[in-house]
Amino acid sequence: MKSGRNLMGWKDFELKVYEYFRRCGYIVKLNEKLSGLSGTSYEVDVLxxxxxxxxxxxxxxxxxxxNTVDRDSIILWAKVCEDIRAIPALASTSGYTDSALGAAKKMGFIILAYDAPTETVYKVGVRQGLLYVEEPEYFVTQAERKLKEAxxxxxxxxxxxxxxxxxEEMKLEDTIRTFLNEVISLYKEALRLKPDKHLWLKLGDIYDxxxxxxxKTMVGTxxxxxxxxxxHLKEFPEILKRIGFIRITDEEEMNIFEDEIKKVFGYSFITNEDVMDFRINMLKLYLEKCPEDAEAWLQLARYYAVIIKEVEEADDACEKALRIASNDLSTIIEAxxxxxxxxxxxxxxxxxxFLEKCINLLGKMCELVPEDPFPxxxxxxxxxxxxVIDDQEKNLDEAxxxxxxYMKRGGKSWTAWKSLGDMYFMRGDREKMLECYSKALEIFLKTIRRT
Structure with a gap:
C-alpha cells in the first residue's frame, strides 16, 4: 500500500482520508488487518x-x-475488496487515468481526490467520462479561500x-470582480448539491x-x-403539510385564515386566489422536504385540477403520487x-x-378489489x-x-337498469332496451310503494 513515489507523507494522507470518513459519520480504523474468504490476510489503509x-x-x-492511478490498480483493489466483502474505495493525491475511472465506475468504487491548496479530501464521481465533485463542502472550502483573496x-x-x-486601480477592481463572481458560482454549486439556509444567507451577504x-446585487440579495x-420552513414539514391540507369551505373561514396570516406576517391577501397560492406554496415546500409523500402530491393535484384549473401541473402531481404508491388503492382512487x-x-x-388514464386506473381498481361494483x-x-364517438359499436359493447x-356485483337499482337500457337504445337493440326499461320501471314502482 505504501509503494510508489510519494507526493506527501503517506501517513499524513491516510490521516486526511481517516478524517474524511469520520466526518461522514463512520467508525474508522487505520491500517486494519482483515482476512478474506480465500484465507489471505490484507492490510487496509482506512477501514x-x-x-x-x-x-x-x-x-x-x-x-x-x-503519478495518476491506473486501471490495473483499480482492478487489483477490487479483487481484494471482493475477498474481504467490503465496498471498494480509493484515494489519490494525483488523480486517475480515464480507464481507471471507467473501471471504478463499473465496479462501484467510492473515489476520493485531494485538493492541495485547501488540503482537503473530497468525494468525486464520473459523469460522461469526466471527473466531477459530489460534495458541497469542497465548493464551500474553495469559495471561502477565493473570498479571502478578494x-x-x-x-x-x-x-x-x-x-x-x-x-492599476481598475485592474485590481476587475480582479476583485472576477474573484467574487467565482465565489458566487462556487456557492451556487454547493447549494445545488445541498440546499442550506446558512449558505443562502452567506451568499446573500456577499451580494449585499x-x-x-x-x-444586480439587490435581486441577488x-x-x-x-x-x-x-x-428554514422546510425544517418544519408537518406544519407545512397541515397548512397545505387546510380545507376552507366558505367566506367566513377564508377571512379567518387571512386574518391569522396577517397577524404573523403582516401581510394582507388581496384575493381568494392569493390565499390559495399561499397554501399551495406551503405544500410545495413540504414536498421539497418530503418528496415521497403520495398523499401530499394528490392534495396538490386536487388544488391544481379543481380550483386553479392547471391541467399539466395536476397531471404531473398525480403521476408522482402514483409512482410512489402504484398499488395503493386509496392513491389510485384519489388519482x-x-x-x-x-x-x-x-x-x-x-x-x-385523460380518459385513457381513467380507464387504466379503474382497471387497476378492478384487479385490486374484484368484487367492488364502483369501478x-x-x-x-x-x-x-x-x-362512444370514437368507435361507436366497439365502445357501446364495452359499456x-x-x-x-356492475350489476352482477349488486348494483341492480332502477337507475342502473335505465342506464343499461339507454346503452342498448344507442346500440339499436330495441328488444334489450325495452327489457331493461321494463325492469327499471318495475323496481322504481316497488321503491315508491315502500316509501
Whole structure:
C-alpha cells in the first residue's frame, strides 16, 4: 500500500482520508488487518464501518503518489475488496487515468481526490467520462479561500487609492470582480448539491456587501434571503403539510385564515386566489422536504385540477403520487377523481389522454378489489358517454359489458337498469332496451310503494 513515489507523507494522507470518513459519520480504523474468504490476510489503509450496520464496511486504499492511478490498480483493489466483502474505495493525491475511472465506475468504487491548496479530501464521481465533485463542502472550502483573496485585494485597493495610477486601480477592481463572481458560482454549486439556509444567507451577504463590484446585487440579495427562509420552513414539514391540507369551505373561514396570516406576517391577501397560492406554496415546500409523500402530491393535484384549473401541473402531481404508491388503492382512487375532473376541463386529444388514464386506473381498481361494483359503473359511463364517438359499436359493447359486471356485483337499482337500457337504445337493440326499461320501471314502482 505504501509503494510508489510519494507526493506527501503517506501517513499524513491516510490521516486526511481517516478524517474524511469520520466526518461522514463512520467508525474508522487505520491500517486494519482483515482476512478474506480465500484465507489471505490484507492490510487496509482506512477501514470505514457503518454505525448502524456493522456488516457494511468500506475499504479504502490511499495512494500518495505523484503519478495518476491506473486501471490495473483499480482492478487489483477490487479483487481484494471482493475477498474481504467490503465496498471498494480509493484515494489519490494525483488523480486517475480515464480507464481507471471507467473501471471504478463499473465496479462501484467510492473515489476520493485531494485538493492541495485547501488540503482537503473530497468525494468525486464520473459523469460522461469526466471527473466531477459530489460534495458541497469542497465548493464551500474553495469559495471561502477565493473570498479571502478578494477581501485581501480590497484592502490593498483601499491602500492604493490616490497613490497608484488609475489603470492599476481598475485592474485590481476587475480582479476583485472576477474573484467574487467565482465565489458566487462556487456557492451556487454547493447549494445545488445541498440546499442550506446558512449558505443562502452567506451568499446573500456577499451580494449585499459588494455592490461596487457585482451587478444586480439587490435581486441577488433578495433571492438568497428568500431561499434561506424557504430552507428554514422546510425544517418544519408537518406544519407545512397541515397548512397545505387546510380545507376552507366558505367566506367566513377564508377571512379567518387571512386574518391569522396577517397577524404573523403582516401581510394582507388581496384575493381568494392569493390565499390559495399561499397554501399551495406551503405544500410545495413540504414536498421539497418530503418528496415521497403520495398523499401530499394528490392534495396538490386536487388544488391544481379543481380550483386553479392547471391541467399539466395536476397531471404531473398525480403521476408522482402514483409512482410512489402504484398499488395503493386509496392513491389510485384519489388519482382517478383528479383525472375525472381534468376530463371536464379539457377537450380533444388532452381529454382522450385523460380518459385513457381513467380507464387504466379503474382497471387497476378492478384487479385490486374484484368484487367492488364502483369501478365497473365508472367504466361503463366513460365508454358510453365519452368514448362512444370514437368507435361507436366497439365502445357501446364495452359499456354494456361493464354495466352488466356492475350489476352482477349488486348494483341492480332502477337507475342502473335505465342506464343499461339507454346503452342498448344507442346500440339499436330495441328488444334489450325495452327489457331493461321494463325492469327499471318495475323496481322504481316497488321503491315508491315502500316509501
Amino acid at each position: 470505514a464501518i457503518d454505525k448502524n450496520f456493522e456488516e457494511v464496511k468500506i475499504a479504502c486504499q490511499c495512494k500518495a503518489w505523484t 477581501k485581501d485585494l480590497e484592502k490593498r485597493l483601499n491602500e492604493l487609492y490616490g497613490k497608484e495610477s488609475e489603470n 456587501s459588494h455592490k461596487l463590484y457585482l451587478d 433578495i433571492q438568497c434571503y428568500i431561499n434561506a427562509l424557504k430552507e 382517478y377523481v383528479v383525472y375525472r375532473e381534468l376530463i371536464k376541463i379539457t377537450s380533444r386529444e388532452r381529454r382522450k389522454y 365497473w359503473k365508472e367504466l361503463a359511463q366513460i365508454y358510453a358517454n365519452y368514448l 354494456i359489458r361493464c354495466m352488466e359486471e
